[in-house]
Amino acid sequence: MLTIAKSAGCASSSCGSSAKPDEMDSAVWEKIKDHPCYSEEAHHYFARLHVAVAPACNIQCNYCNRKYDCANESRPGVVSEKLTPDQARRRVIAVANEVPQLSVLGIAGPGDACYDWKKTKATFERVAREIRDIKLCISTNGLALADHVAELADMNVDHVTITINMVDPEIGAKIYPWIFYNHRRHTGIDAARILHKRQMLGLEMLTARGILTKINSVMIPSVNDEHLIEVNKWVKERGAFLHNVMPLISDPAHGTHFGLTGQRGPTALELKTLQDRLEGGAKLMRHCRQCRADAVGLLGEDRGKEFTIDQISDEITYDASKREAYREVVARERGDHVVAKSEAVATVKAAGSSKSLLIAVATKGGGRINEHFGHTTEFQVYEASQRGISFIGHRKVEQYCLGGRGADATLDSIIAALKGIDIVLCAKIGDCPKDQLAEAGIRAMDVYGYGYIETAISALYAAEFGSEPLAATA
Structure with a gap:
C-alpha cells in the first residue's frame, strides 16, 4: 500500500491562518487555505500546476474534443505536450523552483485521471517523495472514481473534483454519446444511468473519507441549465464542499459536437443569474478559469510555455527556498488584507443602500488593483450591495495594448465583454480607452491603483450611495 506522508506544513503564522473565516472549521481551513481552486481568498496568492499525464478517457462528452499542440487555447482537455510520470516530476520541480506561489499539483487529464490511474499514481509517488508540502488533487468524470478512493486517501489526496x-x-x-465501462461501450440513457450511479457512489465515498470535493457542472442552455438546480441539491446532500457552474465553451473551431451543431454557451448574465439562484444550496465557486490540462501559475494566467520539457534538465533538483520565503511574505499580506476587507465590507453595509454596483478589476493577484488596463486579459468582477462585497466571476478579454498601441477593434470587444459593468478599476488607463468606455456607460479609473480591491470598492460605494455623490470621472 502506497502511503505518502502528510506534509508537516508550515507554522500557522507562515500560512496565513489569520485569514480564516470565523464560520469555517479549522480542519477544513487547513486543507483549503492555500488551494486556489477551493478558496476564493487563496486564489489571489497561490498557484496551481496541472501535469498532462493521463490522456486516456472512458467517456465522450459532446462539449469536449481533446486537441493537442493548441498552446493559445485556454480550455479543459487541451495540452501542448503529454508527459510521462518522470517528465511530470521534472516539470513540477522546475515550476516549484521558479514559481514561489505554487501550492497545488493537479492531474486533470487531458483524459481522465482515474481511468488512466497507473500514470496518475506514479506521478504522485514521484513528486511527493521530493516536494512533501505540495497539495495533490485530481479532476475526474467520476466513472472510475469509486475504484480508487481508498488509494487516494492513502496518498493523502484531500481534494477531488468531479x-x-x-x-x-x-x-x-443529450450530453454523453457513450461511456466505456466494464470492458464494453454503453450508449444513450443506459450510459447516462451508469455514469450517474457511479458519480454519486464516488462522491459519497469521498465524503465518508473526509476528502473535500468540488463539483464542476457545465451550463448548457436549453439542455441542463434549469436541471443544474437539481444537481446542486443532490451534490449538497452527498457532502460536496463546492459547486462550480461553468459556461459551455462551444466555438465551432474546437470541433466538438456542440460546437459543430450550433449549441450556444450561456451569456455572462445568464451564468450569473443561475449562480444567484443556486445561493443557499451547495457553496458556489465563482472564480474558476476553466484551466487547460497543463496550466501553470495563478488562476487567470498560464506560464506553461516557460516550462516545456525540452527546457528542463534531466538532473534538476528541488530548491525550496523561494517557496518558503514567499509564504512568509504572504502570511503578513493576507493578515493585512483580511483587516482591510473587513473594514470595507462594514463601510458598504453602513451605507444602508438597497442598490448595487458591478465593478470589474484589472489585477495580477495579491488582492490588489495592480494591472494596466491595456495589459489585462481578464477582469475580476465584484458586486457591492447591502450584503457586502462579493467576488462573482470574471470576464475574459483580448489584450488591448500590443506593442505600445491600442486597437480599436479590440476595445470594442472589451466593451462588449464588460456589458452590465458600472465601473472599471485598473492601475493605469489612457484617456482614449477611458473616454470610449465612458461613452458606453462604463466609468474607468486608476486613482485606486495598487490598493486593495475591497477598499477601493467600499470608497466608491459609499460615495455613490452615501452622503457624497461619486464624480463622473476620477
Whole structure:
C-alpha cells in the first residue's frame, strides 16, 4: 500500500491562518487555505500546476474534443505536450523552483485521471517523495472514481473534483454519446444511468473519507441549465464542499459536437443569474478559469510555455527556498488584507443602500488593483450591495495594448465583454480607452491603483450611495 506522508506544513503564522473565516472549521481551513481552486481568498496568492499525464478517457462528452499542440487555447482537455510520470516530476520541480506561489499539483487529464490511474499514481509517488508540502488533487468524470478512493486517501489526496452535469439520465443522454465501462461501450440513457450511479457512489465515498470535493457542472442552455438546480441539491446532500457552474465553451473551431451543431454557451448574465439562484444550496465557486490540462501559475494566467520539457534538465533538483520565503511574505499580506476587507465590507453595509454596483478589476493577484488596463486579459468582477462585497466571476478579454498601441477593434470587444459593468478599476488607463468606455456607460479609473480591491470598492460605494455623490470621472 502506497502511503505518502502528510506534509508537516508550515507554522500557522507562515500560512496565513489569520485569514480564516470565523464560520469555517479549522480542519477544513487547513486543507483549503492555500488551494486556489477551493478558496476564493487563496486564489489571489497561490498557484496551481496541472501535469498532462493521463490522456486516456472512458467517456465522450459532446462539449469536449481533446486537441493537442493548441498552446493559445485556454480550455479543459487541451495540452501542448503529454508527459510521462518522470517528465511530470521534472516539470513540477522546475515550476516549484521558479514559481514561489505554487501550492497545488493537479492531474486533470487531458483524459481522465482515474481511468488512466497507473500514470496518475506514479506521478504522485514521484513528486511527493521530493516536494512533501505540495497539495495533490485530481479532476475526474467520476466513472472510475469509486475504484480508487481508498488509494487516494492513502496518498493523502484531500481534494477531488468531479464533473457532474446531470442526475437525470434522460438529460445525460443529450450530453454523453457513450461511456466505456466494464470492458464494453454503453450508449444513450443506459450510459447516462451508469455514469450517474457511479458519480454519486464516488462522491459519497469521498465524503465518508473526509476528502473535500468540488463539483464542476457545465451550463448548457436549453439542455441542463434549469436541471443544474437539481444537481446542486443532490451534490449538497452527498457532502460536496463546492459547486462550480461553468459556461459551455462551444466555438465551432474546437470541433466538438456542440460546437459543430450550433449549441450556444450561456451569456455572462445568464451564468450569473443561475449562480444567484443556486445561493443557499451547495457553496458556489465563482472564480474558476476553466484551466487547460497543463496550466501553470495563478488562476487567470498560464506560464506553461516557460516550462516545456525540452527546457528542463534531466538532473534538476528541488530548491525550496523561494517557496518558503514567499509564504512568509504572504502570511503578513493576507493578515493585512483580511483587516482591510473587513473594514470595507462594514463601510458598504453602513451605507444602508438597497442598490448595487458591478465593478470589474484589472489585477495580477495579491488582492490588489495592480494591472494596466491595456495589459489585462481578464477582469475580476465584484458586486457591492447591502450584503457586502462579493467576488462573482470574471470576464475574459483580448489584450488591448500590443506593442505600445491600442486597437480599436479590440476595445470594442472589451466593451462588449464588460456589458452590465458600472465601473472599471485598473492601475493605469489612457484617456482614449477611458473616454470610449465612458461613452458606453462604463466609468474607468486608476486613482485606486495598487490598493486593495475591497477598499477601493467600499470608497466608491459609499460615495455613490452615501452622503457624497461619486464624480463622473476620477
